[in-house]
Amino acid sequence: MSALLTTSVGSFPKPDYLMRARTKAAKGELTAEGLRDLEEKSTGEWIRYQEHIGIDIPVDGEQYRGDMATYFAENIEGTEISGLVRSYGNRYYKKPIIVDELRLRGPISVDWFKFAQARTKKPVKGMITGPYTMMDWSFDEFYGSREEACLAFAKLLHQEALALEAAGAKIVQVDEPALSTRFDELPLLVQAVGEVTKGLEAKTILHTCYGNYNEIFEYFNKLPVDQLDLEMSNSGLDLLERFKREPLRKEIAFGVVDVHSHVIEPESLIRERIEKALTIFEPSKLYIDPDCGLKTRTVEEAQAKLANMVAAARAVREARHLT
Amino acid sequence: MVRTTVVGSYPRVGDTHEEQSLRRAIARVDKGDADAASLRDAEREVMKAALREQNDAGIDLVTDGQIGWYDSQSHIARSFGGIETNGLVRYFDTNTYYRQPVVQGAVAWKAPILVDDWKFATANSKAPVKAVLTGPLTLASLALDKHYGKKKALTLDLATALGEEVGALVRAGASHVQIDEPALTRYPKDLSLAVEGLERVRARKGNTPLTLFTYFGDVARIYEDVVHAPADLIGFDLVQGAATWTSIAKQGSKKPLVLGVIDARNTKQEAPADVAKKVLSLKDSVDLKSSYLSPSNGLEFLPRDRAREKLRILAATAKKIGVGG
Numbered sequence: 001m002s003a004l005l006t007t008s009v010g011s012f013p014k015p016d017y018l019m020r021a022r023t024k025a026a027k028g029e030l031t032a033e034g035l036r037d038l039e040e041k042s043t044g045e046w047i048r049y050q051e052h053i054g055i056d057i058p059v060d061g062e063q064y065r066g067d068m069a070t071y072f073a074e075n076i077e078g079t080e081i082s083g084l085v086r087s088y089g090n091r092y093y094k095k096p097i098i099v100d101e102l103r104l105r106g107p108i109s110v111d112w113f114k115f116a117q118a119r120t121k122k123p124v125k126g127m128i129t130g131p132y133t134m135m136d137w138s139f140d141e142f143y144g145s146r147e148e149a150c151l152a153f154a155k156l157l158h159q160e161a162l163a164l165e166a167a168g169a170k171i172v173q174v175d176e177p178a179l180s181t182r183f184d185e186l187p188l189l190v191q192a193v194g195e196v197t198k199g200l201e202a203k204t205i206l207h208t209c210y211g212n213y214n215e216i217f218e219y220f221n222k223l224p225v226d227q228l229d230l231e232m233s234n235s236g237l238d239l240l241e242r243f244k245r246e247p248l249r250k251e252i253a254f255g256v257v258d259v260h261s262h263v264i265e266p267e268s269l270i271r272e273r274i275e276k277a278l279t280i281f282e283p284s285k286l287y288i289d290p291d292c293g294l295k296t297r298t299v300e301e302a303q304a305k306l307a308n309m310v311a312a313a314r315a316v317r318e319a320r321h322l323t
Numbered sequence: 324m325v326r327t328t329v330v331g332s333y334p335r336v337g338d339t340h341e342e343q344s345l346r347r348a349i350a351r352v353d354k355g356d357a358d359a360a361s362l363r364d365a366e367r368e369v370m371k372a373a374l375r376e377q378n379d380a381g382i383d384l385v386t387d388g389q390i391g392w393y394d395s396q397s398h399i400a401r402s403f404g405g406i407e408t409n410g411l412v413r414y415f416d417t418n419t420y421y422r423q424p425v426v427q428g429a430v431a432w433k434a435p436i437l438v439d440d441w442k443f444a445t446a447n448s449k450a451p452v453k454a455v456l457t458g459p460l461t462l463a464s465l466a467l468d469k470h471y472g473k474k475k476a477l478t479l480d481l482a483t484a485l486g487e488e489v490g491a492l493v494r495a496g497a498s499h500v501q502i503d504e505p506a507l508t509r510y511p512k513d514l515s516l517a518v519e520g521l522e523r524v525r526a527r528k529g530n531t532p533l534t535l536f537t538y539f540g541d542v543a544r545i546y547e548d549v550v551h552a553p554a555d556l557i558g559f560d561l562v563q564g565a566a567t568w569t570s571i572a573k574q575g576s577k578k579p580l581v582l583g584v585i586d587a588r589n590t591k592q593e594a595p596a597d598v599a600k601k602v603l604s605l606k607d608s609v610d611l612k613s614s615y616l617s618p619s620n621g622l623e624f625l626p627r628d629r630a631r632e633k634l635r636i637l638a639a640t641a642k643k644i645g646v647g648g
Contacts (some may be wrong), residue, residue, distance in 0.1 A: 082590060083338040083626030088394065088411055088420035090349040092336060095626075097590055135588045137418055172536040212413075260411060 003283035003322035004274065004313045007057035007253060008050070009207055009229060010127050010175060011293030013302050014063055018042045024068075032314075039064045040115065047119045049303060051117060057171065057287075059125050060116035062295065067093045068129045068175060069137040077103040083305045091296070096138040098149060107163040114167055121240045125169055126202070128163035129158050130176035131192040132185070137178060142180060147188055154195035165202050172197070174225065175204040180212055188221045194224040205229050205253065209292040213239050221249050229253035232289035233265070233273060243280045252281055255291030256312070257305045262297070264304045270312035283322050288313045324645040325602070325611045326383040327637050330536060330558070331455040331503065331586055332395070332621030333388030334630050342627060345369045345390070345574060366391045367443060374448040380634035382498060384453050384615065387444035387636035389623075393422060395457050396465050396505070400424035401515040403484050404431035409467060415505060415539045417588075417624060424466040428478040432487035438495045445496070453534070454497040458504035459520035460513055465506070475516055482520030490527035501558070503536040505620075507549070508540030508564060518552050525553045534558050534581060538620035546570035550578055562586040562619035568601075570626050579615070585637045587618035591628045599643035616641050 014022070021038045022209060024030040046061035065071035069291060073079040073096030080099050084092040117124045131154035135146055143149040161172050174193055179186075197204045207229035217239075228248065232239070232255045255263050256273045277286055288309060294302040317323070336343045348365035351357035370614035373388030392398035397408045405428035411420040437454055444452040463474055471477040483493030489500055502524055504517050525533060535549070536558030542549050543566040550557050559567045571580070582605070584598050602616065616637060622630040 003485055017582055083628050084334075084336055084343075086335065086623060087418065088422075090353070092346065141589070141591040178418065180413065181418070258410075 002056075002318050003285050003286070005056040006310050006313045007055065007125070007251075007287055007289045008059045008061075008306065009255075009259075009289055009291070009293045010059050010062055010125075010173070011065070011068070011295035012059075012061035012063070013295050013297055013299045015036055015042050015045070015299055018063060036064075040255075043112070043116060044119060044150055047116055050306075051120055051122075053303075053307050055306065055310055056122060057125060058116070058120055058122055059127065060112050062127070062293070064112055068092050068177075068293075069158070070096055071094055071136055071153050072096075072108055072129045072134060072157075073138065074163050076153075077106040077107055078142065079138070096134070098138050098140045098142045100142055102149075102152045102156055104159055105169075108160050110160075110163050110167045113164055113169055117168060124169070125205070126161070126169035126172040128157050128160055128164070128172065128174050128196065130174040130178075130189075130206070131196060132189040133176050133178040135192075136181055146185070147270065150188055150192045150197065154192040157196045161196050161202075165200055170201045170202055171205065172200060173207055173229065175207045177207070179206075179208040180216050183215050186216060190219065190222050190224065194290050197224050203227065204294075207253075207292075209255075214242070217242060217246065223250075225250070227251035227253060227287065229255075229287075229289065231255040232277070233258050233291050240276060240280050248281070251285040251287065252277075253287035253289045254281070256288055257290045257309055259290050259292045259296060259305075262301060264301065264309060265313045267308045267310065271316055273315045274312060278316070278320075283317075283320070325641050326615045327381070328453065328615040328617045329377060329382060329386055330503070330538065330583065330587070330617055330619075330621045331389050332623035333377075333386070333390070334394070334623050334625060334627040335369050335373075335388070335390050335469060338626030342372075345522075357427065370423075370440070370444060371447045372442060374608035375619045376631055377634060378449045380631070381614065381638045382634060383450055385444075385448055385450045386453050386455055387440050389455065389621070391440055395421060395621075396424055396462060397422040399436055399488070400432065400462055400466065400481075400483075402436045403481075404433050405425055405429050405470065406466070412460055412465070414465075415509070417539075419624070421465070424462065426466050426468045426470045426477060428470050430477070430484050432484035433496075435491040436488055438491050441492060441497055442495060443592075449500050453499040453501050454489075454492045455501045455503060456488060456524075458502040458506070458517065458535075459485055459524075460510070460517040461504050461506035464513070474513075478516050478520050482523040485520075486523045486527040489524050493527070493529050493531050497531060499534070499595050500528055500531055501536055501551075502554070503538070503595040505537060505539045507537045507542055507545070508560070511542065511545045512551075514545050514548050517550075520550045521553050530558060536583075537580060538563045538564065538583060541566035543567050543570045545572060550574075550580075555579070556581055556615070558615075558617065559583055560619040564619070569593050572608055573603055579613035580609050581615045581617050582609075583617050584640070585616070585618045585633050587620045587622050587633065588624045590625060592632060593640070595639035595643050598636075598640045602640070602644055611644065615645075
């Protein structure tokens with residue numbers, strides 16, 4: 001029986017050489033091929049790093065993505081990309097603008113999945129930006145209805161999920177950071193994610209973060225996935241009591257390091273968090289990961305956080321004689 | 324004729340190199356390559372640009388764009404005694420985040436927070452500059468309270484502190500003050516508390532016109548009481564809060580209104596003639612001459628070029644009404 005398997009949510013920081021290359025490419029001073037070479041280089045480096053520290057379920061690190069929504073939108077017909085919009089502090093992102101009926105040009109993330117999977121024997125997660133988040137983070141100049149836009153994305157992303165599975169993905173994660181945006185739309189989210197995951201044989205995961213989990217708690221068991229991936233260290237450790245009263249009938253990936261803090265959580269603190277999680281969840285159903293994608297940290301910070309996380313999970317496994 | 328105003332925030336960066344000066348300045352400070360004074364200078368340059376863009380569009384009553392605000396909650400709250408700031412929390416149903424104020428002790432106003440920026444903006448604008456403050460109910464609703472234990476006590480102390488700030492703004496010469504209470508669209512039952520808080524603010528404003536603005540939804544269920552709130556003008560989001568249109572049409576308003584008719588959360592461009600027609604349908608319910616048109620909420624949720632476009636649409640809509648009204 002596997003226990004306390006370690007994984008990551010999705011994104012890792014881009015090394016300086018890739019950041020510089022992206023700036024050059026944006027100015028037209030570097031070809032798409034030139035940029036792709038460097039994206040492959042850093043993806044390879046991240047796979048090797050995850051192998052090196054012994055992460056059980058690696059990710060490709062999303063070195064080729066600017067933003068999780070715009071990356072998918074850029075590969076979907078019927079969209080344009082907006083100018084910069086502020087998220088918080090000094091962080092800005094570009095948003096998709098739906099200007100026409102959405103149509104899939106072809107597989108979006110499958111090439112990168114294959115690239116990463118070819119470099120490790122461990123199962124790499126296939127990663128999809130979820131339909132509700134795609135809708136919520138887009139400006140809509142075409143559909144005029146949030147429901148219609150969301151379900152249009154869901155239809156296309158189901159094709160993407162099938163393509164990932166056909167390419168060998170044993171695990172498909174649907175990222176829905178916007179899940180907790182509007183509580184009255186949770187039924188729409190459940191419907192749309194269900195459209196994406198229907199008929200998949202791969203293990204399915206839903207990742208979300210920055211939500212008022214208490215408000216959405218009753219929906220956790222309704223989400224049409226096998227595993228929930230939740231940010232727990234930043235705000236959710238308080239939720240454990242509620243999980244005790246209302247058990248989760250799914251696996252859980254439990255975020256144990258804060259991705260928005262420069263502070264490197266020591267192994268001992270992460271062990272404590274894992275031990276707390278073990279008071280509620282069975283070790284075989286408990287996965288250990290950071291709260292969210294680590295892309296906002298430096299490469300060094302992200303690596304240190306991951307290394308401590310893996311060491312902590314290993315230490316708990318050993319102390320409890322879990323295999 | 325109807326006048327135009329904005330709600331508060333304005334995009335602080337755009338897509339040209341020049342329009343990203345503030346982003347670079349913050350990055351330099353973060354790296355330790357520049358000091359806080361240089362950041363202040365960069366903010367002021369962007370504030371001037373935001374004012375210029377509003378002036379160029381012909382907006383009658385502008386704001387400083389809240390360029391120096393980290394976010395709508397922590398900027399004011401962190402300057403009050405008794406409050407610290409914590410991690411990031413999603414701001415209503417937007418994909419933006421605020422540093423959550425944590426109330427650790429009794430809230431108290433210490434020194435002017437917005438006055439310097441208001442003075443600077445006024446010196447750099449052709450149109451009068453409205454001072455905008457986040458309301459006590461919204462601040463209390465979005466903060467983490469570790470001291471009071473009761474929302475009412477926290478709201479009222481915040482209102483007293485905000486009243487001090489309004490007093491300082493009025494003494495500095497502010498000719499328009501706005502209190503934002505988006506929380507009313509989420510917690511309509513808290514209206515009486517919002518009103519009680521607003522009374523404390525009103526007590527400090529002298530003769531300066533005070534606007535109460537609600538956004539991110541409708542207030543249809545409490546419309547009648549909202550228009551009677553202790554403010555001189557009442558502002559409504561009539562896009563996400565489209566349900567409030569019907570209330571205005573049916574029940575009217577004796578007070579001038581700020582009609583938030585231009586969608587500040589979507590890039591889709593409105594046709595000024597269509598919006599003008601809709602606004603004119605209210606002419607028997609509302610005195611349009613003393614009212615304003617505005618975007619539905621702050622413009623910072625749009626890219627800079629689209630925000631500029633929305634200002635143009637807003638002014639063009641008012642012009643159409645001027646001709647037809």
